[in-house]
Amino acid sequence: MVQRGSFDGGGLSRIDALAVARASTAFNLYCSGQADLLLDKGMIPSLILPQLRGRPDFHPGPLLATYFYRFNVTRAPFKDPRVRRALALAIDKEAITEKITRGGEPIAQALTPCGISGYQPPEGLSRDVEAARGLLRQAGYPDGRGFPRVSILYNKSELNEQIAVEIQAQWKRELGIEVDLRNQEWATYLRSLDTLDFDIARSSWVGDYDDPNTFLDCFVTDRGNNRTGWSNPQYDSLLASALAEPNPTSRFKILQKAETLLVTEALPIFPIYHFVGCLMFDPSRWDGLYPNLLDEHPFAEIQRREIQSSK
Amino acid sequence: MNIPLRKSSDGKFNLPNDAGFILILIPTDMFPFFTRRLLSSIPVLFSVLVLCFLLVRIAPGSPFASERALDPATKSLLEEKYGLSGSLPTQVFRYTGNVIQGDLGESLKFRGRTVTEIIAQSLPRSLLLGSISFTLALGLGIPLGAWAAAKSGRATDTVLNTLALLTLSIPTFVLAPLSVLLFAFYLHVLPPAGWGSFNQLLLPSLCLAIPFIGSCARLTRSGLLQTLRSDYIRTARSKGVRESKLVLLHALRPAVLPLVAYAGPLAANILTGSLVVEEVFAIPGIGQFFVNGVMNRDVFLVSGAVLVYCLLLLFFNLMADWLTALLDPRIRLSS
Numbered sequence: 001m002v003q004r005g006s007f008d009g010g011g012l013s014r015i016d017a018l019a020v021a022r023a024s025t026a027f028n029l030y031c032s033g034q035a036d037l038l039l040d041k042g043m044i045p046s047l048i049l050p051q052l053r054g055r056p057d058f059h060p061g062p063l064l065a066t067y068f069y070r071f072n073v074t075r076a077p078f079k080d081p082r083v084r085r086a087l088a089l090a091i092d093k094e095a096i097t098e099k100i101t102r103g104g105e106p107i108a109q110a111l112t113p114c115g116i117s118g119y120q121p122p123e124g125l126s127r128d129v130e131a132a133r134g135l136l137r138q139a140g141y142p143d144g145r146g147f148p149r150v151s152i153l154y155n156k157s158e159l160n161e162q163i164a165v166e167i168q169a170q171w172k173r174e175l176g177i178e179v180d181l182r183n184q185e186w187a188t189y190l191r192s193l194d195t196l197d198f199d200i201a202r203s204s205w206v207g208d209y210d211d212p213n214t215f216l217d218c219f220v221t222d223r224g225n226n227r228t229g230w231s232n233p234q235y236d237s238l239l240a241s242a243l244a245e246p247n248p249t250s251r252f253k254i255l256q257k258a259e260t261l262l263v264t265e266a267l268p269i270f271p272i273y274h275f276v277g278c279l280m281f282d283p284s285r286w287d288g289l290y291p292n293l294l295d296e297h298p299f300a301e302i303q304r305r306e307i308q309s310s311k
Numbered sequence: 312m313n314i315p316l317r318k319s320s321d322g323k324f325n326l327p328n329d330a331g332f333i334l335i336l337i338p339t340d341m342f343p344f345f346t347r348r349l350l351s352s353i354p355v356l357f358s359v360l361v362l363c364f365l366l367v368r369i370a371p372g373s374p375f376a377s378e379r380a381l382d383p384a385t386k387s388l389l390e391e392k393y394g395l396s397g398s399l400p401t402q403v404f405r406y407t408g409n410v411i412q413g414d415l416g417e418s419l420k421f422r423g424r425t426v427t428e429i430i431a432q433s434l435p436r437s438l439l440l441g442s443i444s445f446t447l448a449l450g451l452g453i454p455l456g457a458w459a460a461a462k463s464g465r466a467t468d469t470v471l472n473t474l475a476l477l478t479l480s481i482p483t484f485v486l487a488p489l490s491v492l493l494f495a496f497y498l499h500v501l502p503p504a505g506w507g508s509f510n511q512l513l514l515p516s517l518c519l520a521i522p523f524i525g526s527c528a529r530l531t532r533s534g535l536l537q538t539l540r541s542d543y544i545r546t547a548r549s550k551g552v553r554e555s556k557l558v559l560l561h562a563l564r565p566a567v568l569p570l571v572a573y574a575g576p577l578a579a580n581i582l583t584g585s586l587v588v589e590e591v592f593a594i595p596g597i598g599q600f601f602v603n604g605v606m607n608r609d610v611f612l613v614s615g616a617v618l619v620y621c622l623l624l625l626f627f628n629l630m631a632d633w634l635t636a637l638l639d640p641r642i643r644l645s646s
Contacts, residue, residue: 018505020504029593034504191371191373191376205378223380224381224382225379
């Protein structure tokens with residue numbers, strides 16, 4: 001990208017955006033000085049993330065994005081909210097973020113990440129294995145006996161697979177239930193989600209704008225992004241009234257009530273962790289880059305420190 | 312190789328006065344063969360194109376799907392815009408009609424870029440990388456194979472054979488990162504990735520070539536060992552011809568015939584890019600576009616890339632057949 005005419009390029013006359021598919025390649029380019037900035041956590045191999053913490057050029061920050069699992073509530077046994085709740089309560093999310101994602105991701109009890117100004121996401125469900133076992137017993141599956149064989153669907157990626165394997169092991173250990181893993185490539189996976197051809201599916205959602213509605217609107221009845229088969233008139237009416245509410249404080253209260261219904265009572269989904277954004281750049285050479293919720297980094301703001309000091 | 316053979320009447324080359332640079336080496340009795348092969352390529356290309364289009368369209372998933380649900384009305388409008396509406400035969404008919412007119416369509420993933428544009432930008436990079444690797448594969452594989460055959464049964468042969476097996480056994484996704492680690496981060500002599508300078512070409516072309524060096528060496532060695540047992544070699548040896556002259560001048564030419572047959576598909580394969588090498592070294596070649604096109608159900612991009620691959624394959628197979636006939640005067644490509 002080359003600066004044109006009157007466009008204020010922040011002192012940078014040209015920016016080369018390298019199209020790199022592999023995290024290890026991107027990181028190699030950065031380490032060898034061929035790239036100045038890494039603007040995506042996906043460009044840093046997750047295995048070395050723990051070693052990068054504390055380095056002056058490593059800049060992690062929260063991101064408006066959540067990794068979660070969906071239940072297909074049109075299929076047994078997930079028609080029963082007690083089963084969905086039991087499965088969600090048995091998950092050790094810390095184990096996933098500490099052993100697998102390793103980027104310092106905060107565990108998610110609600111769908112909406114913290115950090116949206118004025119909005120406090122609900123507390124959600126904390127891990128409670130005893131309660132999970134009790135719920136499963138009430139639903140007719142004591143110690144997991146008689147629980148139908150279901151599968152976790154995920155799109156092909158090492159991270160998704162590791163998380164699915166961990167959740168599979170946790171459910172087996174804590175609840176005595178067996179689940180299979182079902183791996184599909186991206187386009188097929190999307191089709192399976194759209195046609196509700198799954199039992200449990202991994203998902204993620206990146207907020208489009210700085211408001212809880214960007215997450216919560218997905219689960220309104222028959223929304224294209226619902227992809228769970230879940231429909232709740234109370235939830236729909238809460239979202240509709242939030243849309244009509246001009247007072248931001250009252251609006252956020254309504255949205256919080258809706259989210260509480262979503263992640264603590266009905267649970268067509270269960271959140272696992274919130275993503276973090278990681279930038280890599282040398283702060284002694286670059287200015288104008290700040291980790292932010294929407295992961296937006298306007299090029300016009302990026303400046304080389306030498307240029308800035310010589311101005 | 313499925314070539315009808317017949318003995319040449321005189322085995323001589325006829326040089327037409329107006330022949331071009333390439334054609335001067337083609338004996339006149341090969342012209343019918345070339346014409347027939349070129350004509351038979353047309354239905355082959357057409358069938359491959361139709362089959363590829365159908366396979367991508369039949370595969371589950373839509374090229375317009377993303378994690379964000381698409382409104383059905385928007386989806387059908389997009390399908391109409393890109394000529395993917397209507398029944399499958401209608402779509403195939405529309406697409407092949409466009410291809411015949413030279414229009415390969417627009418990429419469905421990289422909106423606003425035509426397939427021709429993407430191929431024109433990415434193919435030359437893969438071709439450059441591939442030709443260096445191809446030259447390395449043959450340039451190193453043949454001498455190493457010849458050397459191993461000449462030293463058959465001795466320590467040199469064992470070492471070379473083991474090396475060839477090793478290069479064949481190490482997958483590129485292991486070899487490429489290891490070579491980056493060694494040359495870029497331990498020795499600091501080559502860049503780890505990127506495209507544009509001579510230095511950036513070295514590691515990827517070597518990584519792409521290494522498995523093929525091994526297979527070329529093995530093919531040459533086995534071909535040469537077989538030839539060295541022939542009567543005419545025994546006669547030459549008994550006349551006192553030097554071993555090096557015997558191998559290089561008399562035995563190598565017929566011995567590389569299996570290699571020539573192998574080199575045709577190899578050339579097409581190596582020149583159309585490798586996903587692993589292109590990803591590890593961040594080379595914007597056609598290999599990545601092709602594989603990602605399949606993942607994204609980018610039917611026009613995939614079909615365009617397959618068309619290029621098919622053209623290259625047909626061309627190099629034809630060249631391999633022609634070279635076979637050149638190398639062995641007993642072989643003629645008859646009608």
